[in-house]
Amino acid sequence: MRDVAIIGVGMNKWGELWKSSLRDLAVEAGLKAMADAKADHIDSIVVGCMSSGLFTAQEHIAPLVAEYLGQGKVPATRVESACASGGLAFRAGFAEVASGLSDVVLVVGVEKMTDVSGDEATFTLGTAADQEYESYNGATFPGLYAMMANRHMHEFKTTRRQLSWVAVKNHANGMKNPNAQYRSEVTAEEVESAVKVADPLRLLDCSPITDGAAAVLLCPLDTARKKAKGHGLVKVLGIGQATDTMALHSRRSLCELAAVSEAGARAYKAAGKGPSDMNCAEVHDCFTIAEIMAAEALGFAAKGKGGRLAESGASSLGGKIPINTSGGLKSKGHPVGATGVAQIVELTEQLRGEAGPRQVKRARTGLAQNMGGTGASCVVSILGAA
């Protein structure tokens, strides 16, 4: 396998982007990544998108993105794995370069979620759960994650306040990210007095519905070394991918994210690194409890201590392992197919030293964890300054 470098990144300012269509969003992010790399040519495209069919009545979006990017006949493939679609698209792009099938690959993650009503969006997001056994019986994602949160609070004495610290931290980070959807600080008290969605989760424990796209440009590391233009080089050190049962009720425990542990272990092994080597991490905080459980599964906190990690400030900017410096899904927004690619954008900016007010000092190695559903699919990517 060839070593792979990230030579360009780009994304939109995320939000409710009523004036932009799915193709507009993808093209804007893609062109930004190409401009960032000063590249005018690509060999192939991978698009990550969860449900363009249900959200916008448009499947077959990879050739559409290729066409509207002005990239004529290039091979273009869409990858879907619910909210992990972006992360899996990144892995597919990596495989494309690593295998030698393509030299310059553009990976675009995109989702256009606000063309449908809130109820329709909830229904569509529910297609990431096991429809026959979960969604059709009324278990939507806030309810499923609420069960996980309740069990975690029961087993490990995780507190309501610890959940809140995740939201407080990520909004504080998002304040520093010009591309974040909600650039507003929140206090623990505000989180705890927000409208209840599914006990114990309140509105400010939940990631929002977002339109947005993100893109990264990949090429062989050798080529990147020769052609690097103005940015520090970022290398893909290792990627791990894994799956778990679709339905939450099929799992041994509500407090374990087995696919995250497995994907993390594979990524650490591929990179020859461990949790303590990470200088920053982007973690899939679709709900506050998700960040807590993912931090445990990735080894940033001991089992049951994920809540304490947030409370202690260790995962804040300036802490031992800053998590979600971008603002995370919580504050930056969560256009489901774009999220995994935007995590790579954030890590790349951190490892290049270009993250401005969010910059983690001496960031040399970072990790991105992106998952689908209640963790039925997961991809973990580890990047390093090269």
Added chain:
Amino acid sequence: MRDVAIIGVGMNKWGELWKSSLRDLAVEAGLKAMADAKADHIDSIVVGCMSSGLFTAQEHIAPLVAEYLGQGKVPATRVESACASGGLAFRAGFAEVASGLSDVVLVVGVEKMTDVSGDEATFTLGTAADQEYESYNGATFPGLYAMMANRHMHEFKTTRRQLSWVAVKNHANGMKNPNAQYRSEVTAEEVESAVKVADPLRLLDCSPITDGAAAVLLCPLDTARKKAKGHGLVKVLGIGQATDTMALHSRRSLCELAAVSEAGARAYKAAGKGPSDMNCAEVHDCFTIAEIMAAEALGFAAKGKGGRLAESGASSLGGKIPINTSGGLKSKGHPVGATGVAQIVELTEQLRGEAGPRQVKRARTGLAQNMGGTGASCVVSILGAA
């Protein structure tokens, strides 16, 4: 890149399979491919599926298939490119093995289309066209392909009868395929008196709506040589992929399938072969005119002579280049995400000499061409007996 072999194939008998769910179909085909290879272990899964969201309200199907196959934590990825989803999944599985990311990869193509009404199915298939410019204005696929047919008849004097020969030939082949949906011979007169769908296309010019799945198991050629169990070895010689404009009206000509030509040229180059080296071919005959145009784009007939190819018998079983020995989409059925994988199943059986009454004599090299929409995406795979 490592050389890649096909060590197992399997599919269901296709049709309106009211008693089988999406996951049932995928698991049945996957287990058959694993049994065919006498394999009980896989390293990763790629699923090709066009629109499980709109057809069955279930996205995120790759981990679902992994779980129900009893394959626990393995990485699983879904690939979508409308009716080329299966072919692209095959390419993604190839990349997975070729790159060294996985050793044993199961590729499953699946679509469950009959859980919705005919109108809903037409709407869903329309999401493979450019929704904003085509589908929303009433241009469904029979209409779009009818325009291509009319233009082809105008420019090249292709006759109504030549269209019919494609249907007659493919139904004759499908009669010999126990897995085909419509195992019934048709005559040219029957095709021409069938109900008109979009002039000049009649019902028997159109592929049907189908439930079904198909699967192939891949591994490195070196491993396959050591472990081959009872079947002739089949090697992937080359794969080409390309795109074209989504909307038909953006093309230079209604009679050119540029993505097919480009994907074909790439596949021929990768394989070091040309059209005359092919002993059999599976071609994307979603409509009779599609086979005619694809045969031209792939070099089996000169430009404008695709109709004559069918009429002459050259593409019949026993002819110079037998096309769609499986029955094609026309007779075998067209569960959109499964079609591209089923083409690989057919070629593998041909190259192993296991195609029974459909066997092409001395078949050593074969080609599969799978496309999405009116040809906005295309993948061409060339296989050889190893």
